[in-house]
Amino acid sequence: MPAAARVEAPSAPVGPMPTARSHTAANGSGVRPPAYAALDLGTNNCRLLIAVPTRPGQFRVIDAFSRIVRLGEGLSRTGSLSRGAMDRAIAALSICAQKLSAREVDLGRGRLIATEACRSAANGVEFIEQVKRVTGLDLEIVSRETEARLAVSGCGSLVDQSAEGAVLFDIGGGSSEIALLDLRGGSTRRLASRIVAWTSLPVGVVSLAERHGGRDVTPEIFEHMIVETVEMIERFDGRDRLGELVGGERFHLLGTSGTVTTLAGVHLDLERYDRRQVDGLWLTDREADGLVARIAGWSFEERVANPCIGSDRADLVLAGCAILEAIRRVWPARTLRVADRGLREGLLTEMMDADGVWRRDTAWRSNS
Structure with missing residues (x-):
């Protein structure tokens, strides 16, 4: 690559x-x-x-x-x-x-x-x-597999140069691609050789929202969406390939999707979405926790009213947040980097x- x-x-x-x-x-x-x-x-x-x-x-x-x-x-x-x-x-x-x-x-x-x-x-x-x-x-x-590789190709320059491990994910509409990168030893410029495991989950924001509903999502429904996605990840044989790196100082998540860019826009309180401010933004785990809880607590009308969500995403954003939460539960990280780039x-x-x-x-x- x-x-x-x-x-x-x-x-x-x-x-x-x-x-x-x-x-x-x-x-x-x-x-x-x-x-x-x-x-x-x-x-x-x-x-x-x-x-x-x-x-x-x-x-x-x-x-x-x-x-x-x-x-x-x-x-x-x-x-x-x-x-x-x-x-x-x-x-x-x-x-x-x-x-x-x-x-x-x-x-x-x-x-x-x-x-x-x-x-x-x-x-x-x-x-x-x-x-x-x-x-x-x-x-x-x-x-x-090609989709996962292209996501790495498109976002790889945002991997922290000091990181020893990263999980890159792309939450799509019908599937979610995940690649585990072992960055120990050597340059991170060519990342193909650093992908130690990858998977494509058969779940995305559209399919998950259609199964569970996207307009009126109770805390119980939201948790059920998270658990369902965690169970899919747990069937991924390579999920533990980064071992002790997960959760450490030299490990981070890198997300590319409408879900993470929406979270970034809400975090920045943007009146209008601006790629230049979002692409490459770092969120701490505490900030990500607060953003997910904040959006999950909004009504459908409040989600529509937010300029970084709007009517096009208001019924899908919580499904995306649930997939993100599942990824964060399996691979806890101190930081998440947001990519407005991808395939x-x-x-x-x-x-x-x-x-x-x-x-x-x-x-x-x-x-x-």
């Missing part, structure tokens, strides 16, 4: 993102840097990033898109994707296709993936074929590294 890339924010924090052509003009090289695209169609969200490589190990995001589509809505009950959910996803993917065309992205430099909803649905492959017919986008249904960044990092764009002495890179 390549080293995790550093993600540069767009050059202008306000207003439209720069185009690839404007980036060329800005660096003055006269050579247009290649644009890469990464699309992640999950159980709950459809997300796209388009980026150009800059300095070695880094890239600049030139366009992005994210929309909650709830592709997996009802999947846990019926075993199939619903017509309404597929229509919502196709509408979002059509916008992605337009952006890729507008940015003139060569799809030889793109990777478009679908995860748990399409993996598990009886009509998942049929849906992927429909997406190609309607939008022209050729999505790839990836394995759980898309992992896809971009791996594609750019495989193409050798950071190793070549190119005019566009030397002026980036």
